[in-house]
Amino acid sequence: MATRLESFLESIDPARTLDRVAGDVDRAVNSFSRRKAVIGNWDEYVSFFAEFYRHIETVVLRMTPGGPSDKDFSWGQCARLMDKAFGPSGYKAAFEIVRSGKEGGLYRVLKTVADLMAEKYAQNEISARISRYWDSLTLDEKIAVPDEYLRKYGHLLPGELIEASAARIRAHFLKVLEEHPKMIQRMRQIGR
Numbered sequence: 001m002a003t004r005l006e007s008f009l010e011s012i013d014p015a016r017t018l019d020r021v022a023g024d025v026d027r028a029v030n031s032f033s034r035r036k037a038v039i040g041n042w043d044e045y046v047s048f049f050a051e052f053y054r055h056i057e058t059v060v061l062r063m064t065p066g067g068p069s070d071k072d073f074s075w076g077q078c079a080r081l082m083d084k085a086f087g088p089s090g091y092k093a094a095f096e097i098v099r100s101g102k103e104g105g106l107y108r109v110l111k112t113v114a115d116l117m118a119e120k121y122a123q124n125e126i127s128a129r130i131s132r133y134w135d136s137l138t139l140d141e142k143i144a145v146p147d148e149y150l151r152k153y154g155h156l157l158p159g160e161l162i163e164a165s166a167a168r169i170r171a172h173f174l175k176v177l178e179e180h181p182k183m184i185q186r187m188r189q190i191g192r
Contacts, residue, residue: 004141008133010022012177014185017129020023021060025118027112031154038101051083052110056117067162069162081116082109092157123178130177167191 002010008018032055039045054074057063086097094109104111107127137145146169154162161168169176 002135003148005145006152008129009128009180011130012126012181014181014188017126017181018118018185021125022115022118023124024060025056025121029114031059032056032110036106038106039098042095044099046075047071049078049109049113053078053113053117056114060117071102078113081113081120085112085116111191121183126178126181130174133177134174146173146176149173149176153180153183156187163171167189 008090028041032052036048037095039048050071051074054070079091084092086093094112097103098106134142146166150157150162150169154166157169
């Protein structure tokens with residue numbers, strides 16, 4: 001019989017979180033109908049990506065479409081993701097990629113934004129599940145769970161994290177749980 005920790009880790013397995021959300025985002029990208037090869041006008045670029053962001057959000061999160069003011073909000077969220085991907089003022093760098101059609105062009109920027117949205121949505125889902133799990137534990141269970149985790153997964157962790165009685169793991173155990181699905185995903189990719 002699985003322990004509470006094992007059942008919980010199964011619930012945040014990459015196949016149930018990271019991969020599922022990535023698949024949902026890919027399906028949303030494929031259903032986005034306003035496709036172009038190149039966008040050369042700044043206002044058209046902003047409108048296009050605001051619409052793209054809102055489309056992904058609406059499909060994946062099953063949100064209802066909002067009013068016209070949503071364009072500014074959606075563009076702002078999208079521009080932040082572009083900055084994350086392409087550096088400071090990344091939304092301007094992304095425009096140059098879209099405008100020129102070079103470095104992968106529009107498709108590359110769409111795919112980059114979509115991948116970052118998938119990462120954000122999956123992480124939010126994982127964090128919510130961790131919070132529910134952690135809040136359901138008694139104080140004694142909260143003290144015992146890191147020991148069980150270390151027995152089962154300590155061999156997969158970097159040596160510097162498990163030295164000195166794994167104090168860093170114990171002190172930041174919720175962060176370890178947040179990283180667990182990514183670690184398991186990397187391990188599975190190595191086996192391919």
